[in-house]
Amino acid sequence: MFGRKKRRLDPLIRQLMEWVGETNVLYRREDLVAYECDGFTLKKGEARAVVFPADTREVAAVVRLLHRENVPFIARGAGTGLSGGATPLGGEVIISLVKMKKLLRVDLDNRIAVVQPGFVNLKLTQSIADRGYYYAPDPSSQYACTIGGNVAENAGGAHCLKYGVTTNHILGAEVVLPDGEVIRIGDEGIPDMPGYDLLGLLTGSEGTLGIVTEITVRILKAPQGKQTLLAYFDDVEEASRAVSDIISAGILPAALEMMDRTAIEAVESANFPVGHPLDIEALLLVEVDGIEAGLKSQVEDITELCRRRNVREVKTARDEKEAAAWWANRKTGFGAMGAISPDYLVQDGVIPRSTLPEVLGKIREISRDTGLRIANIFHAGDGNLHPLILFDERKPGEKERALEAGSRCLKVCAEVGGTITGEHGVGIEKREEMRFVFTKEEIAAQIRLRDVFNPGNLLNPGKGFPQPGRCAEVKQEIKERRMAEG
Amino acid sequence: MFGRKKRRLDPLIRQLMEWVGETNVLYRREDLVAYECDGFTLKKGEARAVVFPADTREVAAVVRLLHRENVPFIARGAGTGLSGGATPLGGEVIISLVKMKKLLRVDLDNRIAVVQPGFVNLKLTQSIADRGYYYAPDPSSQYACTIGGNVAENAGGAHCLKYGVTTNHILGAEVVLPDGEVIRIGDEGIPDMPGYDLLGLLTGSEGTLGIVTEITVRILKAPQGKQTLLAYFDDVEEASRAVSDIISAGILPAALEMMDRTAIEAVESANFPVGHPLDIEALLLVEVDGIEAGLKSQVEDITELCRRRNVREVKTARDEKEAAAWWANRKTGFGAMGAISPDYLVQDGVIPRSTLPEVLGKIREISRDTGLRIANIFHAGDGNLHPLILFDERKPGEKERALEAGSRCLKVCAEVGGTITGEHGVGIEKREEMRFVFTKEEIAAQIRLRDVFNPGNLLNPGKGFPQPGRCAEVKQEIKERRMAEG
Structure with a gap:
């Protein structure tokens, strides 16, 4: 019986099973549903299969097979990405890296850690915190997202204001190229590597240039002290100006976050309310860190700058517990939208700080x-x-209007000299919006660059660029294959 | 007479003069001598001409002309590079950017400055110091080197330990591509740009991917305070271990420099002696910066860590003047070698910090x-x-032995897991040493990447990679042309 069932299998699935083991391949429609999108849920597609390799050797073997068979494929971490970078367009084999989740090495002398791509971001800090170290990039999904995914998307987070995004913390990687060749790039803490900066190129390439199977990251000594402030404003513009004032004054907070009235309504209605007043127009959540002795004057300066912008109230967290509660309230903010709306779409634009009041007005x-x-x-x-x-997706036309509104927000960002993504990536979500910031020639140059590493465009096709690449073909292929299989 | 002279001119020179003006083209052999190498003086070549464009339009016009005529060309800043990145191999037209030396804009609100490529590094800090800002990357040649050259080489400097190298401070650029097309890449302070990181790719590409004609850089608020320490050691290994101890203790100095006995002999014999004892084996020059209140405890901690490694003496600079003297002594260190040796070759390897004692032993x-x-x-x-x-170049065989010794030093760096350049680049100097750290396939991938932007390899041919590219051909061409011209 089992034998007969196997014989009916797509021969590719059988070959994949030979490499990674039978239990490490999903191929039934009901199993594939969980992989039809990532954190960007507005567009979905069906994968041909999902495989779970155990190590680099298996990843390379799977990639060589798919390359030889001319089958498109996608690397996937925890699937928390917000632009659809890990969403299948139809017919791709998903290479899930969640089983490759080891912390391989911590070297405090050289301040590095080596992890597998499926290792969860927050676990790294948890593993080294007792020795006084941490890993800086902290996307809000850090409790779930993987460092491999962070590399693909060049993930940011609240503390990237002071500490930089993922690319500033990646020192080396082992990479399986789209033809299955394995290379190592970068090194342990070299300021300026010889040759072109392939590591920088790979980081943030949204899974289109290679699959990272091992990552060397920089770890930082935890700052001696921290202070967290909340400032409540009756006016969004005043809050925006306070942000510019703080930065212009030469203070570089570890984090400087803002929420407006609607956001506050949501977070206070959700799982981690902390008692923000519901009648303010904006709040700033500010963290300063560093040498204990210097923090007090920074807190005083920030408080004073907020006062000059007519802040209603500024308060400092009494203790770490209170600060942690404020942060949990902020970091779960996107999900909190569920408390006030059936659906939501998050966008991710960047603007010069000084245009903040203007842009918020246009939004x-x-x-x-x-x-x-x-x-x-x-x-x-x-x-x-x-x-x-x-x-509300159930209301006819609302999803389309939401997508349209998101796109218009990005256009505003581009128009004031900003851009269409700060940390979530382009994925499938913002492919067309690439035209807001790049000319046809610039996009063509980028695609030529992709083709150096990914000439057949088998690895994560259709992502990052306006051109849908192989997607249409691929969709047709899967349809025909399904029909042939009956 | 003049007319006759002009008619005898290489027609290319005449065309170049049409674009940039007669006085902005050098072509006589005696004028070209100054351009036969950069700061790496051990290999020299003859350019066909040197042009001095005044703006982006002229750069683009010159490039289009050279591209059409299939003539190789090189962009050049102040010529302070240390790996021969701006050295002609024979027959290239040098596009000197020294006339494009304006500071175009300073925007303190968004903490950026926009400069032309010929703007001298140190001048940027000098221009904004009165408002409390500075530009972080500080190569020792910063009084002369240009920011355009810094971008090409991804220049570092003493303070890059804490603040990062050039690539960490470049936010955008206007670039003339090798076919004369002008593009803008990057933007003002975007954490993670959409598309591939072309700006990161360009930075440190050693003038092989494009010519920057305008650069947007990040400027930083000057730290509130600084303290500078000198630690004198009777043993090199103890000094090396003190370095590791300081970093492992979680102190991140703005700079942490070392000189050994021979280096001390040189700097004390040259133009900026400061009275270092001549019988010590090593000294550390350490600068900590940040909030005034925190500096004292850092100085105490560093002093204590040096004591544990049997330091002979640790002292703190009494005032800014003394600190500046120590820095001048250090920053002119390479040139100071002239006081104790007719010639010298500087190498530039990187190693994991913890291997410092081992590597110094091998050197x-x-x-x-x-x-x-x-x-x-x-x-x-x-x-x-x-x-x-x-x-001593006059002694037969010494130059060759010096080059051999330099190469062996780099091999040692590669063998302990380091690499062959930290900030000076590969240029023509370390082309063959690329093989110490890259496989043939990896080098081939890099060359494919270069070919995306620089397909004819007309822009700075023969640099950065083991393959001599067009050099041999080019040399032959110029020889034939000269013979034909009589």
């Missing part, structure tokens, strides 16, 4: 025009906006 | 084997070695 206009509420929770310090467009 | 062996003295002045904090090989 309010978009909200009025489309009749959709838009909440704003964002990394104000580095001008990285996250408009959250609230809608 | 001493190389010195014994080759019979050449080797001084070491280097960025100890990030393991970036600069062995200075002392020799």
